[in-house]
Amino acid sequence: MKTILxxxxxxxxxxxxxxxxxxxxxxxxxxxxxxxMLKIMRKTKPDLIILDIMLxxxxxxxxxRLLKSYxxxxxxxxxxxxxxTGKESKIMAKDMGAESYIAKPFDSNKLIxxxxxxxxxx
Amino acid sequence: MKSIHVKINKSNxxxxxxxxxxxxxxxxxxxxxxxxVSLLVDLNKVNCDKKTKHILSIAESxxxxxxxxxxxxxxxxLLESGKIRLYREKTKIDEIINRTIGSKSFIxxxxxxxxxxYLIANAPRVIIDKDRIFEVVxxxxxxxxxxxxxxxTITISTQIIKIDEFQxxxxxxxxxxxxVKFTITNxxxxxxxxxxxxxFQKFERPDTDRKIRGxxxxxxIAQNIIELHKGKIWATSEKGKGASFxxxxxxxx
Numbered sequence: 266m267k268t269i270l271x272x273x274x275x276x277x278x279x280x281x282x283x284x285x286x287x288x289x290x291x292x293x294x295x296x297x298x299x300x301x302m303l304k305i306m307r308k309t310k311p312d313l314i315i316l317d318i319m320l321x322x323x324x325x326x327x328x329x330r331l332l333k334s335y336x337x338x339x340x341x342x343x344x345x346x347x348x349x350t351g352k353e354s355k356i357m358a359k360d361m362g363a364e365s366y367i368a369k370p371f372d373s374n375k376l377i378x379x380x381x382x383x384x385x386x387x
Numbered sequence: 388m389k390s391i392h393v394k395i396n397k398s399n400x401x402x403x404x405x406x407x408x409x410x411x412x413x414x415x416x417x418x419x420x421x422x423x424v425s426l427l428v429d430l431n432k433v434n435c436d437k438k439t440k441h442i443l444s445i446a447e448s449x450x451x452x453x454x455x456x457x458x459x460x461x462x463x464x465l466l467e468s469g470k471i472r473l474y475r476e477k478t479k480i481d482e483i484i485n486r487t488i489g490s491k492s493f494i495x496x497x498x499x500x501x502x503x504x505y506l507i508a509n510a511p512r513v514i515i516d517k518d519r520i521f522e523v524v525x526x527x528x529x530x531x532x533x534x535x536x537x538x539x540t541i542t543i544s545t546q547i548i549k550i551d552e553f554q555x556x557x558x559x560x561x562x563x564x565x566x567v568k569f570t571i572t573n574x575x576x577x578x579x580x581x582x583x584x585x586x587f588q589k590f591e592r593p594d595t596d597r598k599i600r601g602x603x604x605x606x607x608i609a610q611n612i613i614e615l616h617k618g619k620i621w622a623t624s625e626k627g628k629g630a631s632f633x634x635x636x637x638x639x640x
Contacts, residue, residue: 275415281422288430319415348414350458352474352518370418370454373425 267384268292270311272302272328273346274320282315285373291380299323299331310337313384316363317346329361342383346371403468410461417457421450459604463589466611473516473615480513480520480545480567480636481506487524488543491532498537505544511638513567519612520636523620526605527571527632534575534630542572548635566618566635573631578624586622609634 269286273279274297283293294311296302298320314332318325329345332338342364347354351368358366365379424446431439465471488495488502495502531541546568578586585591587610590603613620613634624630 275419278415278419278422281419281426284426285422288426348411369414370421370450373422373429 266290266292267312268294268309269380270302270305270309270314271295272298272315272320273317274298275317282376285376286380289377299328302328302332306332306335306338311341312387313380314338314341314343315346315367316343318357318361319346319348326357326361329363333362340387342387344376344379344383400468400470403464403470406464407461407468407470410457410464413457417450417454421447421454424450459608463604463608463611466608466615471611471615473519475514475516477512477514478517478520480510480515480569483517483521483524484543484545484569487521487528490525491528494532498532498535498539500532500535500538501540503540503542505542507545507547510545510547510567511565511640513636514639515616515636516612520616523609523612523634524569524571526609530605530632531571531573531575535573536575539574541574542570544570544572546570547638565638565640567638568633568635570631570633572629574629577626577628578622578630579626583622583624587620 267290269291271279271282271286271293273282273295276297279295279297283295286293294305294309296305299322316325316329316332318329320328325345329343332341332343343362344365344367345354345358345361345363346369347357347366348369349357354366354368358364364383367376367379424443428435428440428443428447435443462471484504484506488504528541528543535541548566548568582591587606589607591606610620613636616636618634618636620632620634622630622632
């Protein structure tokens with residue numbers, strides 16, 4: 266079973282995304298912020314990461330760069346969760362080194378599709 | 388005088404920031420509601436009775452409508468404060484037109500409408516922000532579909548025009564410039580003379596129907612986008628005889 270690390274501070278959205286992804290057979294680890302993320306990084310290695318870049322108190326951009334520069338996590342695909350328009354999200358993802366993006370509010374079929382594609386590519 | 392202008396622009400910019408910030412914040416709770424309803428639909432496909440299914444489908448479509456309205460609000464406030472960035476590339480306008488028609492094929496079929504296209508062959512490419520011009524054309528087509536009765540006809544045409552075909556005074560376009568002109572005509576109730584320019588204002592609704600829904604921002608957004616491309620958009624009509632919407636975009640050779 267593939268594991269997805271979800272870094273999302275909104276409890277309700279995180280819960281719903283977890284239900285959705287679990288119904289597709291994925292195991293979800295949800296952390297609410299960068300600090301918790303750092304703790305997890307030492308213990309687990311997920312197959313994919315979903316990162317909300319609108320986290321409070323910490324720059325999502327910096328988090329993404331941090332994840333990519335951490336050797337064991339180097340090749341784990343990252344999907345960024347944004348509230349920007351499609352085009353701006355695309356540019357932002359590229360800037361940050363993320364593999365893909367999903368704009369909120371999202372189409373769950375798109376999210377599942379992106380996850381599936383990225384996991385296959387790996 | 389100048390300092391008043393600066394103050395007004397600054398307050399518009401602050402207002403735009405507040406609206407944009409708020410619209411931005413709304414996206415997370417709306418994402419939750421959208422996903423919650425979607426999960427209810429998807430996880431209960433088998434044991435869901437007709438009534439529940441119907442209620443959920445109303446919830447889904449209203450959520451999508453809400454999302455569109457917030458996106459429009461965000462867009463108009465960014466456009467008005469000059470904070471929009473255009474991502475321009477050389478494009479054939481036909482490509483945008485065909486894509487737009489394709490995206491509305493379901494409702495066009497459902498209303499048994501005819502779409503007549505008169506697109507000039509080998510139209511020069513224009514340098515435009517594809518997504519935004521798509522938005523303009525989609526909005527104009529949406530309106531045409533809304534205001535044309537079932538079994539009606541919508542005509543879309545393109546032309547190349549040079550400035551002397553225009554009434555210069557009214558449109559203030561560049562003398563030495565060539566333009567691609569897009570026109571869409573519907574066979575709806577038409578627009579009264581006094582409303583021909585008013586409809587491009589924010590929140591203006593047509594004088595007739597309360598049934599026809601929309602945020603009232605579509606044409607204001609379209610006007611902003613076309614003018615950002617150094618073009619012009621306008622409407623012509625006679626009450627009871629349908630309406631035509633036109634826009635021109637400069638050709639850059």
